[in-house]
Amino acid sequence: MIGNETGAAAGADPGEASFPLVIGVTPSPAERIRLTELLDGVAPLLLVADLDELRRLITPPGPPAAPPAVPPPRAPDDALVVDGTRSTARWGSREVALTRLERDLLACLTAEPVRVWSYAELHRSVWHDEGLQRKADVQSLVKRLRRKLDQLGTGVTVVAVRGVGLRLADHRPRAPGGGDPPGGH
Numbered sequence: 001m002i003g004n005e006t007g008a009a010a011g012a013d014p015g016e017a018s019f020p021l022v023i024g025v026t027p028s029p030a031e032r033i034r035l036t037e038l039l040d041g042v043a044p045l046l047l048v049a050d051l052d053e054l055r056r057l058i059t060p061p062g063p064p065a066a067p068p069a070v071p072p073p074r075a076p077d078d079a080l081v082v083d084g085t086r087s088t089a090r091w092g093s094r095e096v097a098l099t100r101l102e103r104d105l106l107a108c109l110t111a112e113p114v115r116v117w118s119y120a121e122l123h124r125s126v127w128h129d130e131g132l133q134r135k136a137d138v139q140s141l142v143k144r145l146r147r148k149l150d151q152l153g154t155g156v157t158v159v160a161v162r163g164v165g166l167r168l169a170d171h172r173p174r175a176p177g178g179g180d181p182p183g184g185h
Contacts, residue, residue, distance in 0.1 A: 020043040024039075025054060026047070027129065050100065052100060053100060079091075080149075082107055084103060089149070091156075094151075094152045096148045096151055096152055099144075105142070116164045116167045117165045117167065146158055156169070
C-alpha cells in the first residue's frame with residue numbers, strides 16, 4: 001500500500017489529501033481478477049502485468065537521458081534489432097514500438113532463430129503462466145507482431161510449423177545481383 005501518512009507530501013498542494021493505493025503486480029489475468037474481487041472496496045487498486053509496466057506508469061517524465069559516451073555497435077541495415085530497453089524493433093532506419101508481450105515474444109524467437117518454439121514454451125516465456133497453454137493467446141500476438149514486422153519491411157516473419165509450434169523465418173525473395181526484389185517494400 002502506498003500513501004502519505006501526514007496528508008501532504010513535501011512540495012505538494014496542502015489542500016490535496018493523500019489516500020491509500022494498492023498496487024498488484026502479476027502477469028496472470030486470473031490472478032488480477034482474483035485480486036480485484038478480494039480487494040473490492042478496500043482502496044483504489046492498480047493492477048499491472050510486470051514491474052516494467054509499473055515503472056512506466058509511476059516514473060515521472062524527466063529530461064532526456066544523455067547519450068552514452070560510446071555509441072553501441074551498429075547492426076547491419078539488413079538485421080532486425082530488438083531493443084528490449086525501449087521496447088522497439090528496428091530494421092535499417094525504420095523502427096516500430098512493441099508492447100511488452102510483442103517484445104518478449106520477439107526476444108524468444110530471435111534468441112534462437114532456427115529453433116521451433118512450442119506454444120506452451122512461448123506461453124511460459126512470454127506470459128510467465130505455468131499450466132496455461134492457450135494457443136489463441138499466442139496466435140493473436142503473432143498476428144499483431146507479423147503486421148509490425150511487415151511495417152518495417154524486414155521480410156522476417158513468424159511462421160507456423162505444423163504440429164510443432166512457431167519459428168522466425170526470412171521470406172525476402174533474393175533477386176539476382178543483390179538489389180531489392182521486384183515489387184519489394
